[in-house]
Amino acid sequence: MGLIQRIFGGKADPSAALLPLYEQVVARARAPHWYEEGAVPDTIDGRFDMIAAVLSLVLLRLEPEEKARRESVWLTELFVADMDGQLRQIGIGDVSVGKHMGKMMSALGGRLGAYRLALPNGGTLGAAIRRNIFREEPAPDAGVAHVAREMRLHADALAGLFTDALLSGRAHW
Numbered sequence: 001m002g003l004i005q006r007i008f009g010g011k012a013d014p015s016a017a018l019l020p021l022y023e024q025v026v027a028r029a030r031a032p033h034w035y036e037e038g039a040v041p042d043t044i045d046g047r048f049d050m051i052a053a054v055l056s057l058v059l060l061r062l063e064p065e066e067k068a069r070r071e072s073v074w075l076t077e078l079f080v081a082d083m084d085g086q087l088r089q090i091g092i093g094d095v096s097v098g099k100h101m102g103k104m105m106s107a108l109g110g111r112l113g114a115y116r117l118a119l120p121n122g123g124t125l126g127a128a129i130r131r132n133i134f135r136e137e138p139a140p141d142a143g144v145a146h147v148a149r150e151m152r153l154h155a156d157a158l159a160g161l162f163t164d165a166l167l168s169g170r171a172h173w
Contacts, residue, residue: 015074020169021058022078029054033150039143040133048083048104049133055079056111057151060119061158061166068163079108107132119155 029050035042040050059075062068083104114128125148130139133147157173158166165171 014070015077018071018075018078018167018169021167022075022082022169024169025054025058026051026082028154034147037143038147038150039140040147041137045135046133048107049135051079052104052108052111053115053133053147053151054154056108056115057155057158058166059112060116061155061161062163063116065163068167071167076108080104115151119152125151 030047034040034050035046040046055075059072062072062075111128111132114132115125118125118128126144129144129147129151130136134144154173161171161173166173
């Protein structure tokens with residue numbers, strides 16, 4: 001606990017310990033291959049979709065871990081804080097931020113459900129990607145295949161990590 005916190009009695013933000021993991025999620029979602037080989041639109045929506053996709057993979061990996069439930073909530077709170085800040089940075093006013101955040105959280109929940117069903121079943125991941133990343137817009141089959149392949153590779157790598165290593169944000173996946 002820092003000196004200021006001891007003096008004023010403030011509590012440390014528990015989600016701060018997960019910041020390295022969240023930063024890793026964002027960095028992976030911003031990797032150029034998604035937008036180049038994967039043909040994901042390099043737009044605000046496309047970048048949101050990729051952050052939501054990669055975050056979904058991490059949250060799905062943590063989902064069966066009883067001891068990681070609290071951390072999953074904190075990781076989601078970091079996502080909310082980041083998206084809130086991004087909305088404000090692009091000029092969305094206070095009155096509208098709540099509505100936009102509600103839509104984003106709904107979108108994240110929808111993606112969690114879609115990927116939860118699609119990842120174990122190879123035939124449906126492409127459809128989930130077309131719906132959730134390309135938003136039903138025309139997408140090249142090769143791009144969808146690239147995104148599906150990379151998401152599976154990420155999910156497999158996450159599955160092979162010890163929970164503590166993943167939560168530290170220092171594990172390579």
